Amino acid sequence: METRRIKGTKDILPEETEIFLAAEKELRETMSKYGYREIRTPVFEYTELFIKGTGETTDIVNKEMYTFEDRGGRSISLRPEGTPSVIRAYLENNLYKKRNFQKLFYYGRMFRYEKPQAGRFREFRQFGIESVGSSSPQVDVETIILGLEVLSNIGLKRVELQLNSVGCENCRPSYKESLRNFLEPKLNNLCDDCRRRFETNILRILDCKKTNCRKVLKNAPTYIQYLCNECKNHFSEVQYLLQKTNVNFTLNPYLVRGLDYYTKTVYEFISQVLGAQDAVGGGGRYDKMVELFGGPQIPAIGFACGMDRILLAIEKEGEIKIIEKKLDCYIVTMDEETDEEGFLLLNKLRKKGISTEKDFLNRSIKAQMKDADRLGAKCSIIIGTEELSRNEVTLRRMSDGSQKRIRLSVDEIIKELNNNIKQ
């Protein structure tokens, strides 16, 4: 029996969960500030959705999907990314009829059968946005500013914005043609994958990280020279607005992204402290997907960021804040009788909103005190046999060890605890 976790997945233990929760809180606050509302779609969809949406020639669809047949004989896939699902839900629920400009965000698990390495998992968490309904370059810039702000609010400081345009169906054929003419005589110097891409998806060659391929690409024609007037104007306006809003960016003519649906603006958020897997987020405009899924002609743009990768980068930057959760009160007991009294008090205090713990292992007083310290308790309530006989308890302030006898009455204990907790 295999009892280990699956390669490329991880257990997020309570301490790390706290870090995720803090990041998720920042995420939701920032999204709400920019008017994005959360959408939750199923974790699996019909495989066709991704074939059509993400793209047949992408590595994601070709090599990385978790696909299976359900009992009804339909092909189902765990979602490798969120965009096709959100656009499907947008159409299926007629969101465009309710409001012609929709700003949606999501957060959840994605699944890709990739080669696991630092920052690359088979199950990972992504948050993303999809802004559907406007072709304005202002929206491109809004998504970028939001992306940078959310990363910064979560705690990531050293991020570079890389920018490119991948044009549209009008200008793409002439660029592809020029790239084909440039690469054809050099095919032997390209890696196997790129030779295959030459036939299936030539633009992806620009993205290859292999040294030989990079050498070949050095003098390759860039897309910018081939953009049609509309794409050129759009791209100029995006850059102008980024400058006007003081957003630094680097133009990267090799940035093409690993998904088929992009048109015009594409961008990536690159961490300056991560190694090979340094993209903490990426996105771009995809003006044809709504139509491709059978809807009206509605433009869209969005991005997604990998939460696991972001937290890794924050840790590398040395900025992970350890969230210190302090306990208000720890109840120390001595024997069976005081222990039962302690249990009753524990429940009464919790009901009144005071975070309280007690021992359940019949440990010595010394061990209970150590436990109280380990949990960061601000106060302990000691119920001794003699104290109980007088209907009293001892309240100990953990910071300086000062002690005080008080009446065993919930109201009195709460009053005293409140005086000490606030300090």
Ligand code: HAM
């Ligand atoms: P993507 O570039 O495939 O874009 O993924 C976005 C981010 O998800 C990456 O930059 C990375 O941080 C994270 N990520 C991807 N794969 C993994 C992995 N195996 N392990 C850990 N993190 C990973 C998209 O998914 C598009 N849907 C973005 C988009 C939204 N475009 C338009 N709208």
